[in-house]
Amino acid sequence: MTEQKTPPPPQIWPTLRAADARALIRFLVTAFGFEETVTYGDGDRVDHCQLSWPPGGGLMLGSVRDETDDAWALQPGTFGAYVVTDEPDKLAERARAAGAVIVKEPFDTDYGSRDFAARDPEGNLWAFGTYRGEPR
Known part of the structure; x- marks a missing residue:
């Protein structure tokens, strides 16, 4: 196995x-700078949305659904994520x-992050900072 010198590109897609x-x-999009890549759904309902984070990765989200018909029954406002940014003060x-x-x-x-x-x-918690993780 080759030792990695830089953190790998993000490949985890948080969902909410x-x-x-x-x-x-x-x-x-307005507050944090995500980019809307694709959204599917009719009217107010969103079946699937991919928001891309400009430096890499992103998240997926959709409208809350009837829990009896949803194997991915996440409650609104229960999500939290750490997102890497080079300019946390400006983004704040x-x-x-x-x-x-x-x-x-x-x-x-x-540990050197800002x-x-x-x-x-919706009540979700977002942390933004300069920490990119440690190389493997």
Whole structure:
């Protein structure tokens, strides 16, 4: 096995459900800078949406569904993620201006990262920072 010198590209796709998925998509694009890659669904219902994160990776989301018909029954507002960004202070201001609730102002960690945390309108917790993980 070859030793890796840089962190691998992201290949995990977190998923979440939303009470108002279309509003959450607009918020995540405006406040945090995700890019809407594809959205399927009719009217207010979102069956599947892929939001891409510009540096790599992304997330998938959809409208909350009747739990009896849903093997992926996630409750809105129960999601949390750490997202890598090169400009956490600038992103925190963008998020605040778009209505995100900043729950932890930008700060420096003891492991060299610059982070902040925010909640979206559905109550999901988002942490953003410069920590890219350690090479394997």
